[in-house]
Amino acid sequence: MSATKAMRGRRHFRCFSLALSPTAPDLVLHKPSIFTVQTEIFTLCDAATVAGGKLNILGSFDTIGAQSFPCDHPLCAVACKLRFDVGEEGRHWLEMHFCDPDMRPVLKPIRQDFEIRIPGHQSQTHIHIWQHLGFHLERPGEYYFELKVDGDTKSRIPLYVVQAQRR
16 A cells, blocks of 8 residues: 555654764655554444444534533443554553543543554554443533543543523
8 A cells, every 4th residue: 555545534643754964965864654543533422332343323412401510410422433554553542531621530531451453454443432321510611521542642522511591
């Protein structure tokens, strides 16, 4: 597979090594390293399942309304789909953090170890779903779900918690 084909439609970070010498008049570029773990999906939803290798998401949302605080949200899921390229095979780990508006943890961070195998020359995906049987929200504000892969933040999504109007 050509580098152009592998890069089409993907955001990449390139790292170049430079070799400079007083006796060499030209700049020498060494082969670039491309880091490409991509977060294709990271969403808060009512429910999510995996069937036949497909991620099924029901009711993706970013806002919760409550008539009074503190409140409890009864059930939700966080769905994540990551894409790994050739050269990124091996053991990895991901963490999901849920923080309040002051960036204090609402839930203990959840960690999962997994292994990526890439047969041939096609990228591979890893899907993970966290089912939450409820969490406590102290007050309105902008909460965050943060996804880390191998310790690096890959995505952060807001959860807007608002005061709902009484009917």
